[in-house]
Amino acid sequence: AQSVAQPEDQVNVAEGNPLTVKCTYSVSGNPYLFWYVQYPNRGLQFLLKYITGDNLVKGSYGFEAEFNKSQTSFHLKKPSALVSDSALYFCAVRDDTGFQKLVFGTGTRLLVSP
Amino acid sequence: EAGVAQSPRYKIIEKRQSVAFWCNPISGHATLYWYQQILGQGPKLLIQFQNNGVVDDSQLPKDRFSAERLKGVDSTLKIQPAKLEDSAVYLCASSAGQGMSTEAFFGQGTRLTVV
Numbered sequence: 001a002q003s004v005a006q007p008e009d010q011v012n013v014a015e016g017n018p019l020t021v022k023c024t025y026s027v028s029g030n031p032y033l034f035w036y037v038q039y040p041n042r043g044l045q046f047l048l049k050y051i052t053g054d055n056l057v058k059g060s061y062g063f064e065a066e067f068n069k070s071q072t073s074f075h076l077k078k079p080s081a082l083v084s085d086s087a088l089y090f091c092a093v094r095d096d097t098g099f100q101k102l103v104f105g106t107g108t109r110l111l112v113s114p
Numbered sequence: 115e116a117g118v119a120q121s122p123r124y125k126i127i128e129k130r131q132s133v134a135f136w137c138n139p140i141s142g143h144a145t146l147y148w149y150q151q152i153l154g155q156g157p158k159l160l161i162q163f164q165n166n167g168v169v170d171d172s173q174l175p176k177d178r179f180s181a182e183r184l185k186g187v188d189s190t191l192k193i194q195p196a197k198l199e200d201s202a203v204y205l206c207a208s209s210a211g212q213g214m215s216t217e218a219f220f221g222q223g224t225r226l227t228v229v
Contacts, residue, residue: 036220042222043205043223044205046218046219106155107156
């Protein structure tokens with residue numbers, strides 16, 4: 001069965017600095033990877049996905065993620081953080097076996113200070 | 115394009131009572147998901163529908179939870195009887211087809227408090 005690990009409960013970064021939110025995954029087949037963001041009292045919003053091809057994926061709001069097959073990682077990045085980026089970030093994975101369940105990690109809280 | 119609609123937004127019930135949540139997915143989306151998100155945790159998949167058929171319900175506590183998706187559109191999730199540990203946000207999501215590459219779109223969720 002597929003699984004996702006987000007090793008950091010919280011990431012703190014100063015506004016204007018680069019940010020990285022880590023994600024590692026485990027799947028039986030080929031991975032399909034997603035990042036979502038959740039603001040307070042809101043549902044999850046899709047940010048970006050990796051399907052195949054270029055290992056660097058660009059998404060919404062200036063976010064990007066780098067897929068690394070050998071390290072089974074899919075870290076979320078942004079070159080310059082904004083205070084408004086403060087939210088809860090979830091990594092999710094689906095593999096191409098079985099019923100393609102979409103499985104989420106436990107989430108990482110990003111706190112960007114002014 | 116209208117998003118995933120859920121109702122109610124909030125619900126408070128006593129333990130052992132029953133409750134139902136409603137979800138209207140994005141028009142044309144064949145796949146519908148119900149997730150349970152307990153405070154401080156990631157969403158846990160309860161059930162996944164493809165049209166009106168169940169694809170996966172391995173983590174649905176079937177002794178108390180039930181879900182249906184009549185006519186392959188709207189869906190309801192029911193809890194009967196509720197327990198204190200059912201307090202959570204229940205998220206509905208939908209995606210176009212069951213393709214591995216398709217992202218899921220989420221509703222705002224229903225926050226359930228069982229007292």
